[in-house]
Amino acid sequence: MPTLTAYPLFRERSLLYLADMGNSKLKTSDSATAPLQLAREVLMIEAREVQALAERLDENFVNAVELILQCRGRVVVTGIGKSGHIGHKIAATLASTGTPAFFMHPAEASHGDLGMITQGDVVIALSNSGEADELLAILPPLKRIGAPIISISGNRASTLSRAATVFLDAHVSQEACPLGLAPTASTTAALALGDALAVTLLEQRGFSKEDFALAHPGGSLGRRLLVHVEDVMRQGDAIPVIEASRSLKDGLLEMSRKGLGMTAVLDEHGRAAGIFTDGDLRRAFESGIDIHATLMRDVMHRQPQTITPEQLAVDAVALMEQYSISSLLVVDQQDNLVGALNMHDLLMAKVV
Template sequence: MTPHPLGLSSIGDDIDKRLAQLGAAVIETEANAVAALKSRINSYFVTACKYMLACTGRIVILGMGKSGHIGAKIAATLASTGTPAFFVHPGEASHGDLGMITEKDVVLALSNSGETEEICVLLPLIKRLGIPLIALTSEPQSTLGKAADIHIDISVEKEACPLGLAPTASTTATLAMGDALAIALLEARGFTAEDFARSHPGGRLGRRLLLRINDIMHTGEEIPIVTDEVSLSSALLEMTRKGLGMTAIVNKQNCVAGIFTDGDLRRTLDREINIHTTPITQVMTIHYKTMSPDLLAAEALQMMQRYRINALLIVDQSQHLIGALNMHDLLRAGVL
C-alpha cells in the first residue's frame, strides 16, 4: 500500500489535525520572518524614504517571478498612498520598457538572491541615468546589493515551504517592508483620508469621504413641498407625487416650518381626523432635522441612523429649503 503523502494511515480526523498543524506552522514561520524586520528599520530604511520623498518623478519597481507580483502590489500601495509609482517587468524593460524610466525617477529593485539576471542586466543602464537605486534583497554582497545606493535586508531564516524552494516567508517579508516604506512616506507627506479617497473614487471609502449631500439631494421641482396654509390632504397629494415618503412645510419666506412623513401619517390616522379639513400645521412635526448641502453624505447617513429617521431637509444658512434627501438616495449612491 502506498503511504499517504502526509504520513497518515487513513483519511479522517488525523488528517484534519495534520493539515491544521501545517497551516499553523506556515503562519508562525512567516510571522517570525516579518517580526525580524523590525530591527532592520534603520538608517538605510530612513535614507531610502528620503530618496523617495525627494523624488520629483515616480518610484519604479522592478521584480521577476514572485518578486514581481510583490513588486506590483508595492507599486499599487505606494501610488494609492500619495507616492506616484508603477511596476516595470525587468524582462520587458530590456526590450524597450526601460524607456519608461526617466532621470527624475527612483528605482526600487526586488530580488531575494540579488542575482536575478533580468534585473542585473539593467544595472549599468540605471547607473547611466544617475538615479537612486534602492535594493531589497537577502544578500547585501550580491550583484544587486553592491550596485544599489541603499540596500535593505529582507532575508529570512527559512522559507515556510518545507522543501525550502517556494518563495513564501521571503515574499511576505518583502511585502511587509514595502508596506513599511509606503506608510512611512504616507505619514511624512501628511497624506489624509480624503487624499486616499480621491485616489479611490470608485470604492465605498471614496464615496463616503468625497460624496456630499448636494451631489445626491433632490432639488427644484423634485422637492416635496407645501405651504403652511394647506390641508393635510394637499400635503398627502404632494407626498404621493414626489415619492420621497415625506413633504416639507414652509412659510411665505420659504423657511422650513415643519415636516410631514409616512410615520406622521400613520400616527395621524390613528387619531381618526378628517384629512380634508385638518390643517397640515396641526399634524406636522416641528422638531425636524436639517443639514447643510456641503456636508458629507455619510454624515447624513449617521444622522438618519442616530435619530431613526428616513428623510432629511436640506437648508441654506438662512434656513431656506433648498433640497431633500431620503435613505433610498444614500442607498443608490452607495453610501449605505
C-alpha cells in the same frame, strides 16, 4: 535549508506516504487536524520573520524614505518571478497612497522599457538572492541614467545590494516551505517592507482619507468620501413642499405627487418649519383627524433633522441611523430649504 525534523507534521506525512506508496490516498495520523497544524506552523514562521524584520530596521530605511520624498519623478518598481509579483503590489500600494509609482518588468526593460525611466525617478529593485540575471542586466544602464536604486534583498553581499544607493535588508532565516525552496517567508518579508515604506511615505506626505478617495473613485470608500449631499438630493420641483397654513389634504396630495413619503412644511418666510412623513400620516389617521379641517402646522413634526448640501452623503446616512428616520431636509446656512433626501437616494448612489 531546513531539514524535515524542523517540520514534524511534514515529516510525519512524508513518512506515511513513503510507507504506503501503493495506496492511492495519502494517509495521515489525523487527517482532520494535521493540515491545520501545518498551516499554523507556516503562519507562525512568517510572523516571526516579519517581526525580526521590524526589529532590525535601521537608518537605511529612513534614507530610502527621504530618497523617495525627494523624488521629482516616479517610483519604478522592478523584480522577476515571485519578487515581480510582490513588486506589482508594492507599486500599486505606493500609487494609491500618494507616491506616484508603476511596475516595470526587468526583462522588458532590456528591450526598450528602460525608456520609461528618467534621472528624476527612483527605482526599487526586488530580488531575494540579489543575483537575478534580468535585474543585473539593467544595472549598468540605470547607473548611466542616474536614477538612484533602492534594493530590497535577502543578500547583503549580492551584486544588486552592492550596486544600490540604499539597501534594505529583507533576509529571512528560513522559508515557510518545508522544502526550503518556494519563496514564502521571504516574499512576505519583502511585501511587508514595501507596505512599511508606503505607509511611512503616506504619513510624511500628510496624505488624507480624502486624498485616498480621489485615487479610488470607483470603490466604496471613494463614494463615501467624495459624494456630497448636493450630488444626490432632490432639487427644485422634485422637492415636496407645503405651507404650514395649508390643509392636511393639500399636504397629502403634495406627498403623493412627489413620491418621497414626506413633505417639507414651510413657514411664512419660506424656511423649513417642519416635516410631515408617512409615519406622521398613520398616527394622524389613528387619532381620527379630519384631513380637510386640519392644518399642516398642527400635525407636522417640528424641528426636523436637517443637513447642508456641502456635507458628505455619508453624514446623512449617520443622521438617519442615529434618529431612526428615512428622510432629511437639506437647508442652507440661513435655513432656507434647498433640497430633500431619503434613504433610497443614498442607496441608489451606493453610499450605503
